Amino acid sequence: MSTALNETEKKVNFKKPQWLRKKLVPTAQKEMEALLGEHKLYTICQEAKCPNISECFSKKNATFLILGNICTRRCTYCNVHTGKPTEVDLAEIEGVTTSVLKLGLKFVVITSPARDDLKDGGAEQFYRVTKNILKKSPGTQVEILIPDFKAREESLERVVQSGAVIIGHNVETVPSLYHIRRNASYERSLQVLKRLKELGGEKVKTKSALMVGLGEKEEEMVQVFKDLLEVGCKFLSIGQYLAPSGDYEKVKEFVKPEQFERYKKIALDMGFEFVHSTPYARSSYMAHEYLANQK
Incomplete structure (x- = not known):
């Protein structure tokens, strides 16, 4: 069989499967984008080209991206722009809060690009x-x-003092694939999660996330589950990696829904809370669901 035929077969077999074809809600998306534009705010939903953007925006859910939309790292799976960031914009403090109030949000997620240019x-x-947000929208x-x-210890202490009920930091992938995370290390990420839990105690839940479809093996995933539990992290998200374009890490596999269910069962049986x-x-x-079943 010729090489050309093999390549053709690969393309046919690698079409996005039915379970990854998500319905868009463009009208709702435009409404949310208009509000964000009014206050010159960014969301990770837009910057990372999240496939859930229409669904979440239609429900008035968004993850606010503070500290600009320029990252100081160049991870090969992420669509957030890399370059020289702008100065910290103090106006976004009120801008995010005003948007939260206008939308009547009861649960808010805040994230940022890596800002290695800032001391903290x-x-x-x-x-x-x-x-x-907590001051002006106490509910x-x-x-x-x-x-x-x-x-940095001082930085971790500061975010624990913020009043956030969940503090997440994503390990993103298994250790053998960490070359895709530039200027990061698996051990450091575990250290961060461990220290956040030590500083926050029972008042703070820690959370992490993993992408699949990059060539990881099940036994590697299970080892990451063990490592996360050892540092007190009991909230976990697992999702399919989808390349933003052809310039990023290639998808090696479209993981079937049954495998996602298997990972969920394994993780819950091991001791994760959600x-x-x-x-x-x-x-x-669906970040609000993590605390919904907590006592």
């Missing part, structure tokens, strides 16, 4: 945005999804 990695801005809960801050494990799960997808 942006921890103070996370603190201020969260505190402002709202806040989850923050942070970069690793290079594991797991979102579906092809379209992302770290902030």
